[in-house]
Amino acid sequence: MLLTAVNAFVDVRLAQETVSLRQNNYRLISQELDAAKARFEVGEITQTDVAIAQSRLAASRANLAAAEGTLLVGREAYKVATGAYPNDVVNLPALPEVPDTLDAAIALARASNVDLAVARHTAKIADLGVQSARAALRPTLKASASAGYDDGGDLDSTGLSVTLSQTIYSGGASASAVRLAVNGQNRAQAALRQAAVLVDQSVANNWSALKVAKAGIDAAKLQIEASQIAYNGVREEASLGSRTTLDVLNAEQDLLDAKDASLSAESRLYSGTYALLASLGMLTVDHLGLGMPTYDVSTYYDAVKNAPISQSAQGKRLDKLLKSLGK
Incomplete structure (x- = not known):
């Protein structure tokens, strides 16, 4: 439940940032279209350049509409997860700490993962079931004692009995019960081993996803810096007549793609961090200090x-x- 709420929060924030990015992109392309029309009027460019700008503006409008639709969907998912619509999500909170190494993460998961704990308890119950089934094959010894008193309160009788019972013939029911319990024990042990494998796999997958997201953020930062420099240069060259409208629009699209990649990588980092905590068995109200x-x-x-x-x-x-x- 907590992971669903976290993912809903991150998705809403990503959708809001994407809408803002698309709005800025639409405004910029509108300005490029106005500039293209002005240059066309003085004969600097052809009608083709204007048409290219108009086409990009239409595509930008469609992308903005799609982003706004995604935001609406994300808000509904957020309400389902938390019970209320979100306010404007400006900044993501600080990330919780996770183990420094994959080995440490796996060790923590083996000690804390809920699914693994359930499998251990189930295996223990199966072990006790085998002991109980085998105990039914053994004889049973019962002892009882009694004392009687007369109306005057004096002891007038005592009794002591010992009963030993043993099943002589059960038609194979007792042996069958033992075999059934042993089969259940084997299934529980296999399920425990499988649960351990799945937990290790989940931790390793989430750990790898975090590494990829962190690398993506670093790469996106460099891409944004380079794309911004290229965009500024292409716009300046276009004002001098050495670049076409298509060159400017392509440079702007590269910058937009870089910013999109940065937002997506940041969202994956946050979702991946909490997914890792979930696989570790640490995604709890107490561990996160939510005060609930x-x-x-x-x-x-x-x-x-x-x-x-x-x-x-x-x-x-x-x-x-x-x-x-x-x-």
Whole structure:
């Protein structure tokens, strides 16, 4: 649930930034079209250059509409995940810390991953099931003692009994129960090993995705710097007549692509970081320090262990706990 909310937040922020980028691109191409028309009027360029600018403006308008649609979809997804529409998401918060190495991440996941913990407990239950099935093959010894008192309160009788019982013939049911339990134990052990493999794979995949996202951010920064210099130069050369309108539009498109790549890489970095925390078993309210009421097993048990009625002190405490959790 937390990972869904994080992804919804990141998607809304990416969509908002993309809309802003497309709006700026539309304004710039509009200016280029106006400039192209002016240059056409004085005979510096041909009608072809104007048509190229008009075509790019139409494409920019379509891209802006698509980006606005993506934002609307993202807002709805955010509402589903959090229960409310987002306000303007300007900056992403600081990233939580993750292990420094892949080996450390895998070790932490093996100790904390919830799916792996469930598989361990399931395997333990299967082990106990085998012990229980085998115990049913053994004899049972029961002992009891009794004492009787007369009307005067004096001891007048005592009794002691010992019973030994053993199943002589079960028609193969007992042996079958043992075999069934052993098969269940084997399945649970195989599931545990498979869960460990899947956890290791998930951590490694998310770790690799983080590395790729970080490299993408660094590359996008360099691409933006180079594309900005190229765009400025091409515009200046176009004003001197040594570059065409198409050259300017292509340079602007390269700059736009670089900025798009930077936004996408940054979003992947944030989503990937929280996905890694989820695979580590650390994507929790307590670990992230969100300051929200959480379901406390011990507190809930203490509140209900004596089966309180709704008007008792324990019942009131339980009602207060459930109310704080929004139940």
